[in-house]
Amino acid sequence: MVRRKLLTACAILSIFVACGGSKAPPPKTAEVAKSVSPVDNKARCADIAAKRASCGAAATSQEDCEKIVSCSGGLMRPEALSGVLDCMSQGCTPVSTCSSSQTSEALNLAPTPVATSFIDDCKAGKFKCLNASACAKPGWVRFSDSLWPSMRECAEKTDCTESTMCLTGVLMKVGIEAQSCAIGSKEEATASSDRGGDKDADAATSDRVGASKWGVGKPAPALALTGLDGKRIAPASFAGKVVVVDFWASWCEPCKRSMPGLQTLNAKYKKRGLAIVGISVDDEDRDAKAFARAHPVKYPLAWEKDHSTAYAWQPRTMPARALVDRKGIVRYVQEGFHDGDVELLAKQIESLL
Numbered sequence: 001m002v003r004r005k006l007l008t009a010c011a012i013l014s015i016f017v018a019c020g021g022s023k024a025p026p027p028k029t030a031e032v033a034k035s036v037s038p039v040d041n042k043a044r045c046a047d048i049a050a051k052r053a054s055c056g057a058a059a060t061s062q063e064d065c066e067k068i069v070s071c072s073g074g075l076m077r078p079e080a081l082s083g084v085l086d087c088m089s090q091g092c093t094p095v096s097t098c099s100s101s102q103t104s105e106a107l108n109l110a111p112t113p114v115a116t117s118f119i120d121d122c123k124a125g126k127f128k129c130l131n132a133s134a135c136a137k138p139g140w141v142r143f144s145d146s147l148w149p150s151m152r153e154c155a156e157k158t159d160c161t162e163s164t165m166c167l168t169g170v171l172m173k174v175g176i177e178a179q180s181c182a183i184g185s186k187e188e189a190t191a192s193s194d195r196g197g198d199k200d201a202d203a204a205t206s207d208r209v210g211a212s213k214w215g216v217g218k219p220a221p222a223l224a225l226t227g228l229d230g231k232r233i234a235p236a237s238f239a240g241k242v243v244v245v246d247f248w249a250s251w252c253e254p255c256k257r258s259m260p261g262l263q264t265l266n267a268k269y270k271k272r273g274l275a276i277v278g279i280s281v282d283d284e285d286r287d288a289k290a291f292a293r294a295h296p297v298k299y300p301l302a303w304e305k306d307h308s309t310a311y312a313w314q315p316r317t318m319p320a321r322a323l324v325d326r327k328g329i330v331r332y333v334q335e336g337f338h339d340g341d342v343e344l345l346a347k348q349i350e351s352l353l
Contacts, residue, residue, distance in 0.1 A: 041085070042066065044085050044089070045065035045066050046062050048060060048065050048089050049061050049064075052088070055091075058094050058095070059092075060088060065085075065088070068084070068085075069081065069085075075143070076142055076143070077142055077143070077145075079109055080109065109141045109142065110141065111141045112141070114145045114148045115141055115145070118148055118152055126156075127156065127163075128158055128160065128163070129155070129160035129163035129252075129254065130163075130251055130253060131250070131251055147170070150170045151167065151170060153166070154167040154170060155167065160253060160337075161254070161337075161338070164252055164317045164336065165317035165335065165336070168316060168318055215330065216330055216331060216332065216333060217330065217331075218329070218330050219328055219329060220245070220322065220324045220330050221312035221313055223238055223243075223277065223309065225277065225302035226302060227300050227301065227302055228285065228289055228292055228302065233277065233300055233302060238275050238277070240273075240326055241274065241326060242269075242273055242274050242323070242325060242326060242349060242352045242353055244265070244274070244275070244345070245313070245321065245324065246258070246276065246278045246319060246320070247278075247281060247313070247315040247319060248278055248279070248280055248318060248319045249280060249281050249282055249318045249319075250282050250287045250288060251282075252319060254318070254337040255319045255337070256295055258321075259297055260297075261341070261345075262278070262297065262321075262342075263297045263299070265342065265346060265349065266297070266298060268346075273326075273353055274349060274353065275299075277300050277301075278299065278301045278302065279301075279302045279304075280301065280303045281307055281310045281318070282303065285303045289303075315335075317335045320333070321333070321334045323345065323349065323352070325352050326352070331348065332345070
């Protein structure tokens with residue numbers, strides 16, 4: 001079986017596009033001209049491997065580095081990939097940190113014509129199911145031009161459930177392709193240690209492809225989360241409770257309509273043993289925080305840099321909700337958001353409390 005790891009290549013690609021928030025991108029200077037050929041990348045990987053040989057858990061072999069280049073070739077613009085490699089060549093900085101530091105602002109990337117066309121149409125309100133204010137997200141410009149036709153096809157759908165399901169499918173597919181040749185387990189092992197060695201969480205995230213947890217009757221993956229405030233959300237806070245797990249994104253227009261209903265259910269059933277947690281799949285926490293400020297709720301909201309929980313659950317659309325019983329089994333799933341969904345979810349909650 002092909003080894004699939006989320007930290008590393010998946011994080012490098014920043015697979016889930018967080019386009020939320022209302023801030024427009026800063027003015028761009030001329031696009032970085034630096035583009036590296038495969039031969040140069042091979043040489044750079046050899047140099048990186050030598051420099052990181054004594055980095056312990058952060059050590060990166062030449063083979064691992066070349067896998068990053070191979071995975072990223074059709075998904076990330078050469079300038080962005082080059083920035084990641086530059087970061088990796090400097091000391092023992094974790095690969096995932098190098099990814100997150102290579103923002104379009106830091107690289108002074110200007111959108112390509114195909115990206116500009118999509119962003120302009122989004123700003124003009126041509127995509128019903130995307131927030132127009134979200135289209136200025138600078139991180140979009142890191143994506144390879146090869147991704148934009150699929151993104152446009154999804155965005156042009158007028159049914160928001162179909163549109164967000166399509167967009168989520170594209171992004172998950174990209175993530176799966178990245179995982180299939182992601183680099184080794186040293187950083188993942190470190191991440192596991194950071195999670196407290198939670199065996200259930202590790203089992204849930206170790207094989208994200210081909211073993212989807214998004215289905216009725218399946219055990220729910222462990223919830224080892226970090227809140228938007230940066231504080232750990234203890235798994236014990238869900239133990240023995242009926243839990244609603246809600247996946248959302250700042251770019252998702254239906255998510256704005258679903259969260260008030262969840263807040264109503266939280267207020268009604270919390271004292272009877274219901275717990276609700278909302279998990280953002282945004283690429284950057286600032287976008288999730290901006291959305292949360294605009295649409296406040298009183299149940300916990302979580303965000304993860306590596307999206308490990310989202311990859312464990314594999315929701316197919318945004319928003320998506322799973323209802324988990326007191327024994328940790330998924331009993332009910334809702335995808336998208338439609339009139340009457342809150343009432344349907346309330347009936348299912350009542351049956352489990």
